[in-house]
Amino acid sequence: MSKSKNISTICAVVAGIAAVGIILFINPINKGTGMNMSNTNNISKDAIINSSLPIPALLEDKNPDPKVDDFTLEPQQGEVSFIKGTETKTTGYNGNFLGPVIRVNKGDEVNIHVNNKLSEPTTVHWHGLELNGENDGGPDQAIQAGATWNPSFVINQQAATLWYHPHFSGTTATQVYSGLAGLFYVDDEISKNLNIPKEYGVNDIPLVIQDRSFNKDGSFKYDTNMMDGATGDTILVNGAIKPYLDVKRVKMRFRIVNGANASNFNLKLDNGSAFYQIASDGGFLESPISQKSILLAPGERAEIIIDFSKYDKGTKVSLMSDKTEILNFNVKEDGNDTTEIPGVLTKINKIEKSQATKVRNFDLQGMGNMVSINGQKFDMNRIDETVKQGDIEIWNITSENSMMHNMGHPFHIHGVQFQILSRDGKEPATEEKGWKDTVYIEPNEKVSIIVRFNNKGTFMYHCHILEHEEAGMMGQIKVE
Ligand SMILES: [Cu+2]
Numbered sequence: 001m002s003k004s005k006n007i008s009t010i011c012a013v014v015a016g017i018a019a020v021g022i023i024l025f026i027n028p029i030n031k032g033t034g035m036n037m038s039n040t041n042n043i044s045k046d047a048i049i050n051s052s053l054p055i056p057a058l059l060e061d062k063n064p065d066p067k068v069d070d071f072t073l074e075p076q077q078g079e080v081s082f083i084k085g086t087e088t089k090t091t092g093y094n095g096n097f098l099g100p101v102i103r104v105n106k107g108d109e110v111n112i113h114v115n116n117k118l119s120e121p122t123t124v125h126w127h128g129l130e131l132n133g134e135n136d137g138g139p140d141q142a143i144q145a146g147a148t149w150n151p152s153f154v155i156n157q158q159a160a161t162l163w164y165h166p167h168f169s170g171t172t173a174t175q176v177y178s179g180l181a182g183l184f185y186v187d188d189e190i191s192k193n194l195n196i197p198k199e200y201g202v203n204d205i206p207l208v209i210q211d212r213s214f215n216k217d218g219s220f221k222y223d224t225n226m227m228d229g230a231t232g233d234t235i236l237v238n239g240a241i242k243p244y245l246d247v248k249r250v251k252m253r254f255r256i257v258n259g260a261n262a263s264n265f266n267l268k269l270d271n272g273s274a275f276y277q278i279a280s281d282g283g284f285l286e287s288p289i290s291q292k293s294i295l296l297a298p299g300e301r302a303e304i305i306i307d308f309s310k311y312d313k314g315t316k317v318s319l320m321s322d323k324t325e326i327l328n329f330n331v332k333e334d335g336n337d338t339t340e341i342p343g344v345l346t347k348i349n350k351i352e353k354s355q356a357t358k359v360r361n362f363d364l365q366g367m368g369n370m371v372s373i374n375g376q377k378f379d380m381n382r383i384d385e386t387v388k389q390g391d392i393e394i395w396n397i398t399s400e401n402s403m404m405h406n407m408g409h410p411f412h413i414h415g416v417q418f419q420i421l422s423r424d425g426k427e428p429a430t431e432e433k434g435w436k437d438t439v440y441i442e443p444n445e446k447v448s449i450i451v452r453f454n455n456k457g458t459f460m461y462h463c464h465i466l467e468h469e470e471a472g473m474m475g476q477i478k479v480e
Pocket of ligand 1: 408409410463464465468469473
């Protein structure tokens with residue numbers, strides 16, 4: 001806290017070059033410029049465990065009624081060997097690190113039993129789910145150590161790749177960093193009927209991408225000196241360092257979540273080839289988009305299809321984040337691929353500007369511990385905005401830009417999916433025309449979104465750099 005204050009004070013009185021230097025130092029995630037991360041900074045090459053890509057288990061639904069689902073999640077402590085000869089203390093849901101995939105159908109009644117086996121309070125927030133405030137798992141819904149929380153809700157949104165993670169005040173960032181995160185899939189008639197790769201773990205693969213640093217003894221190094229978020233020098237995919245995946249010469253779908261505390265990932269293939277993006281945060285795009293790279297800020301998701309049939313058996317293809325190999329694909333034998341890249345995926349009903357009844361402005365301000373929204377830090381006892389259920393609103397989100405504050409922020413709203421209207425007055429890129437729940441705001445940029453508040457309750461909106469969220473770059477909206 002004091003460090004950031006000191007730097008602010010120094011910045012205020014030191015002009016020009018010194019201030020620029022500090023801004024560069026504290027600005028590792030400017031979305032336009034990639035990070036120069038080495039995947040093996042503190043880890044010798046021999047110490048990397050060359051494992052195959054871990055595939056999270058699908059969580060068993062204990063309810064025999066196909067329309068009613070019962071799942072049990074147990075946040076707990078664990079231990080993982082990420083680096084040869086060392087053990088890392090971790091946390092996970094129902095296991096040592098990360099969590100199982102929860103998979104539900106649109107229309108299902110979902111009951112989740114969260115048994116907190118940690119020695120501290122936690123919450124479970126369903127990132128991207130449209131539900132009422134009591135089930136959202138925000139910081140006001142603590143599950144004490146040893147206690148149980150039983151949220152129950154009906155799935156009322158299109159097929160999508162969502163995720164879940166803790167959201168307790170003061171420990172969100174450290175609990176996510178130590179391993180608490182998992183995926184939440186929604187299926188509907190469209191996702192079931194599209195002839196795209198959809199066999200879980202076979203040609204439909206989740207990729208949770210995160211960065212971590214390690215101490216010499218193998219323990220996670222959570223660097224609290226990182227003023228604008230805990231970034232790491234090592235990238236994990238599904239909890240493994242530079243794993244490999246053997247693939248047949250077929251089309252493969254990857255559901256990617258940026259589960260990092262603070263880092264953006266600029267994803268591409270080492271050979272520069274294009275792939276197809278088929279979904280954004282909240283579901284399918286209208287049509288597949290050919291992309292050579294995808295930039296994901298913390299909290300954002302994308303689904304892509306890579307066609308491995310164009311490579312000969314024996315080819316190695318790598319998924320990169322900037323210049324770092326993060327996942328190696330070994331192309332194996334032919335497969336019997338009957339899937340296709342459809343011309344049309346879904347129809348997205350555009351929310352019209354004319355339907356909006358109110359415009360609100362949110363300015364994301366400051367840096368380090370000095371962050372705020374519209375000059376105010378988060379206060380659990382203060383409702384910042386009140387909305388009527390069913391109302392449609394335009395939210396203008398800006399990221400303050402000055403010599404002092406030159407940062408981008410991923411802005412997330414709980415309990416809704418929204419549409420991007422414009423970036424600095426310009427139409428958003430095609431891949432941003434789908435449903436979103438997290439949008440990256442570049443420094444000095446104004447992004448307008450349109451959102452319908454379908455569900456009642458109190459919800460958070462915040463920067464998804466977890467350390468910014470913890471430092472107060474968060475507000476509360478009450479839908480009544
Ligand atoms: Cu931020």
